[in-house]
Amino acid sequence: MVLAERADLPYTAAAMSRPTPEIYAPGGSFHSALAAFDAGADTVYLGLAEFSARKAAANFSFDQLRRIRSVAADRGKRIAVTVNTVVRDAEIGRLVDALGRIEAIGVDAIVVQDLAVSEIAARLFPRLELHASTQMAIHNSAGLTAAASLGFRRVVLARELPLISIRRLRAEHPEVEFEVFIHGALCYSFSGLCLASWALTGRSGNRGECAQICRGHFESRESGEAGHLFSARDLALRRSVLDLADAGVDALKIEGRMKSPEYVYHTVRLYREILDRRDELSHDQERELARRSTLAFARESTSAYFGSPSGERLVDRYHDGHWGAPLGSIVTVGRDDVTLLLDHDISLRDGIGLFPDLSGTAGETEPLRFSARRIRCAGRSVTRASAGETVSIELPPGMRPPRGPGCEVRHLSSRELDLTAPNEAAFPLYRIPIKLDVELSQNLTVRASLAPGCVVTTSHDVTIDDAKVRRPFADLIRSVLSESGESLFRPESIVFTNNCGRSDDAIFIPPSELKRAKNEFYRVLDESFERCTTDRVADIPALLAPPQPTAAGDRPDAARLSAFGDRDSVSPGNRVIPFVSLVRGAIDRTALAVVAGYTCVPLPPVMLDDVAWTRALVDVVTSAPDVRFAVGVANVAHLVVAEALRACENAWFFVDFPIYVANRHTAELLARRLPRLLFAYSWIEEAEPSSIPGPAPAPGPAAVGGAAPRDGASPGDPSPGLPPMLRVQPGFSPPLFLSLGCYAKHTLFAGLCPDEAARRRDPTALSASRAGSRAASTCPRYFDHEISQRANRYRVVVRDCVTYVTKVEV
Numbered sequence: 001m002v003l004a005e006r007a008d009l010p011y012t013a014a015a016m017s018r019p020t021p022e023i024y025a026p027g028g029s030f031h032s033a034l035a036a037f038d039a040g041a042d043t044v045y046l047g048l049a050e051f052s053a054r055k056a057a058a059n060f061s062f063d064q065l066r067r068i069r070s071v072a073a074d075r076g077k078r079i080a081v082t083v084n085t086v087v088r089d090a091e092i093g094r095l096v097d098a099l100g101r102i103e104a105i106g107v108d109a110i111v112v113q114d115l116a117v118s119e120i121a122a123r124l125f126p127r128l129e130l131h132a133s134t135q136m137a138i139h140n141s142a143g144l145t146a147a148a149s150l151g152f153r154r155v156v157l158a159r160e161l162p163l164i165s166i167r168r169l170r171a172e173h174p175e176v177e178f179e180v181f182i183h184g185a186l187c188y189s190f191s192g193l194c195l196a197s198w199a200l201t202g203r204s205g206n207r208g209e210c211a212q213i214c215r216g217h218f219e220s221r222e223s224g225e226a227g228h229l230f231s232a233r234d235l236a237l238r239r240s241v242l243d244l245a246d247a248g249v250d251a252l253k254i255e256g257r258m259k260s261p262e263y264v265y266h267t268v269r270l271y272r273e274i275l276d277r278r279d280e281l282s283h284d285q286e287r288e289l290a291r292r293s294t295l296a297f298a299r300e301s302t303s304a305y306f307g308s309p310s311g312e313r314l315v316d317r318y319h320d321g322h323w324g325a326p327l328g329s330i331v332t333v334g335r336d337d338v339t340l341l342l343d344h345d346i347s348l349r350d351g352i353g354l355f356p357d358l359s360g361t362a363g364e365t366e367p368l369r370f371s372a373r374r375i376r377c378a379g380r381s382v383t384r385a386s387a388g389e390t391v392s393i394e395l396p397p398g399m400r401p402p403r404g405p406g407c408e409v410r411h412l413s414s415r416e417l418d419l420t421a422p423n424e425a426a427f428p429l430y431r432i433p434i435k436l437d438v439e440l441s442q443n444l445t446v447r448a449s450l451a452p453g454c455v456v457t458t459s460h461d462v463t464i465d466d467a468k469v470r471r472p473f474a475d476l477i478r479s480v481l482s483e484s485g486e487s488l489f490r491p492e493s494i495v496f497t498n499n500c501g502r503s504d505d506a507i508f509i510p511p512s513e514l515k516r517a518k519n520e521f522y523r524v525l526d527e528s529f530e531r532c533t534t535d536r537v538a539d540i541p542a543l544l545a546p547p548q549p550t551a552a553g554d555r556p557d558a559a560r561l562s563a564f565g566d567r568d569s570v571s572p573g574n575r576v577i578p579f580v581s582l583v584r585g586a587i588d589r590t591a592l593a594v595v596a597g598y599t600c601v602p603l604p605p606v607m608l609d610d611v612a613w614t615r616a617l618v619d620v621v622t623s624a625p626d627v628r629f630a631v632g633v634a635n636v637a638h639l640v641v642a643e644a645l646r647a648c649e650n651a652w653f654f655v656d657f658p659i660y661v662a663n664r665h666t667a668e669l670l671a672r673r674l675p676r677l678l679f680a681y682s683w684i685e686e687a688e689p690s691s692i693p694g695p696a697p698a699p700g701p702a703a704v705g706g707a708a709p710r711d712g713a714s715p716g717d718p719s720p721g722l723p724p725m726l727r728v729q730p731g732f733s734p735p736l737f738l739s740l741g742c743y744a745k746h747t748l749f750a751g752l753c754p755d756e757a758a759r760r761r762d763p764t765a766l767s768a769s770r771a772g773s774r775a776a777s778t779c780p781r782y783f784d785h786e787i788s789q790r791a792n793r794y795r796v797v798v799r800d801c802v803t804y805v806t807k808v809e810v
Contacts, residue, residue, distance in 0.1 A: 020275055021245050023250050025268045028257035030424050031069045035265040039270035043078040051083045062101060069105050070430040084133040086206045087114045089663045093537045094732035099125050100533040104432050116665035122151040124536050129153045133193035136636060142610040142635035145174045154179055160305045160740045163243055170248045177250040179586050182241050183267055184255025186304055188214040189737040193605055193658055196736035198685040215320040221786040227317035229747045236301035239274055261419050263296035294325045295414050303647040310801055313751035318386035324353055327411035337392045338401055340409055347384045348372055351412030354401045370396050433492035434551040438477055446521045454532045456525050460517035464500055466507035474504055480514045487522040523592045560596040561679060567732040569593060569750040570600045577799050579604035585612055587620045602632030606656040614641050621651045630678055639673050646675045655680035657728055671723045737805040743796050744783045754779040
């Protein structure tokens with residue numbers, strides 16, 4: 001019994017010998033990145049102006065990247081650049097240019113979502129480590145196997161994985177590094193699978209323009225209850241990160257590229273102290289460190305899925321923004337001020353929030369937020385007051401705080417935690433170290449290798465005389481060439497060869513000629529670097545290799561293939577959820593749709609038990625050898641699942657809409673990986689969403705990247721090396737959210753499973769039971785609920801504890 005309870009001990013004991021995981025901190029700006037390093041982060045992840053999933057962050061220019069790279073080099077730290085958006089064909093050239101510069105200055109890794117980026121980087125820029133973004137939704141063993149085969153060294157695991165699953169996957173996949181989110185904002189939807197922002201505003205979260213629809217205010221059309229029904233609390237694991245460290249996780253990631261340098265500094269500081277000091281860090285010290293972090297920014301906290309596969313208290317229906325830290329309690333409320341008994345220190349201009357009592361659902365729920373413009377203590381004005389003192393805080397004109405009992409006083413910011421902004425220009429630009437070979441014969445020749453096959457050589461006419469003052473010429477030429485000016489490069493070593501016929505200390509060349517030769521060399525070097533990048537862009541078409549050939553006549557003709565453009569026709573059963581499900585471990589073949597003679601099996605993008613899914617898929621295909629199946633691939637894990645069906649000639653595949661095919665390289669890679677590929681849906685967000693004013697896309701074929709098909713092209717006539725591409729026809733309503741956070745549990749029943757809520761018979765359960773009598777007595781694992789947001793209506797369906805939210809066209 002003891003052994004069964006501690007079955008993880010052998011692996012945990014072995015993991016104790018692993019090095020401390022690195023702290024992976026956000027750098028939304030130069031100031032934030034510097035603050036992260038100052039606080040003890042090992043690696044900073046940051047984005048450039050383009051290809052970053054946080055487009056609204058300050059992000060980095062190339063010069064700023066060079067400066068923070070210089071800081072990292074001096075301190076022995078690492079830099080990772082996020083290239084984690086979907087990329088269009090027209091952007092590939094700019095992508096290659098960016099990757100070339102990133103690799104050249106010694107960035108350690110790139111964080112990737114689009115498979116094209118990983119393919120191009122692996123072939124052209126092999127010195128860059130590939131890290132799979134959480135946007136790739138990797139959450140099972142098959143996904144990790146696929147990531148390793150695609151060249152990824154590290155995977156940022158989906159936030160939905162509990163510790164027990166992380167331990168199991170760590171033991172199964174020692175070949176891949178694990179990175180796990182430990183702190184910061186959570187998405188209600190599985191990362192990378194949220195289409196709400198695009199569908200409702202036309203702004204794609206997969207292009208760094210998330211409109212945070214999940215933070216909005218919704219109303220139940222059945223019960224009338226309203227609130228932030230999908231607004232997730234913030235993750236805060238604190239000491240639980242020690243369990244991740246002991247489990248062998250390689251990196252602990254803090255969310256927050258949109259947040260302040262103060263948030264970054266104090267959050268990194270919290271986890272640096274926890275990791276380094278472990279049990280030596282007292283609980284009082286930890287609480288103070290955590291308080292400083294929450295003052296910078298925090299919603300109500302949760303451990304999310306860390307201890308439970310279904311999540312623990314994920315949603316805060318009442319507040320979607322900054323929650324801060326406790327400050328004190330209200331003593332009295334006056335006309336123009338409020339008197340507080342302080343539990344913590346406060347200073348002028350600190351932020352204060354008065355949060356009303358939420359024990360019931362009636363009344364105002366939005367907090368009042370204001371700055372402490374005047375503080376009075378013991379009858380006099382003060383600039384600072386301490387814990388235990390009673391103070392009067394002047395209210396802004398017209399503000400009336402709640403007078404009832406239970407109002408919570410929160411500390412929203414502290415000026416004492418403010419950081420001084422750095423002078424960026426004071427930090428040197430990183431220069432790429434290169435080795436120079438210098439030869440003096442009749443001319444002065446300088447040679448450097450930028451990359452394999454890219455050698456720069458300049459030859460300079462110089463006047464060689466006898467030196468009047470003897471000194472080693474090799475030292476002189478090294479001194480001159482070491483001053484590289486504004487060049488992107490600096491000499492790491494200089495090898496001098498003297499073939500001019502004079503001894504080294506007898507050589508004299510006019511300083512003006514040496515300076516002119518140096519300037520000319522670095523000018524040519526920088527120009528050659530630009531040309532090398534351009535040449536790499538020109539080499540891109542050669543990366544497109546033909547996929548595995550499909551026998552002539554096997555693929556349906558254009559007319560039949562076009563039938564798949566109606567994505568609703570591919571969905572099983574009642575089409576509410578566009579993917580198949582497992583029923584008692586099996587796929588119900590009778591519920592599958594038939595399109596163009598193919599029985600469709602659109603796999604769900606989230607498959608926690610990939611072994612059971614693979615077994616069920618093989619069973620349904622092999623049980624009917626005379627039936628042609630079209631299996632929908634919706635996650636990189638499905639590339640591995642498809643291998644189990646490679647020998648089954650009746651199993652064909654299509655790339656479903658949750659895999660975003662926005663460019664030729666992604667399409668070509670998938671065509672190589674998948675046997676008997678029928679077609680791929682082009683990136684669904686490239687189409688105009690039906691809820692956005694504007695022309696609807698025409699049905700039928702689509703070229704990759706959303707452009708019109710080439711002349712004469714049809715679904716059965718793809719471009720060389722590419723699968724046939726189909727655009728999803730108008731009328732299909734894809735899931736806006738796909739979440740493992742059961743809506744019934746986390747929104748209707750305040751974090752309790754419906755049957756548990758019914759057993760407790762608490763007011764929350766009784767109130768929520770108005771949403772449907774079925775939910776109040778037992779949990780059927782299926783709910784169907786309607787909500788609205790202004791003029792928009794939505795359907796919320798929970799099946800087997802997974803939540804799907806779709807828009808209802810009125």
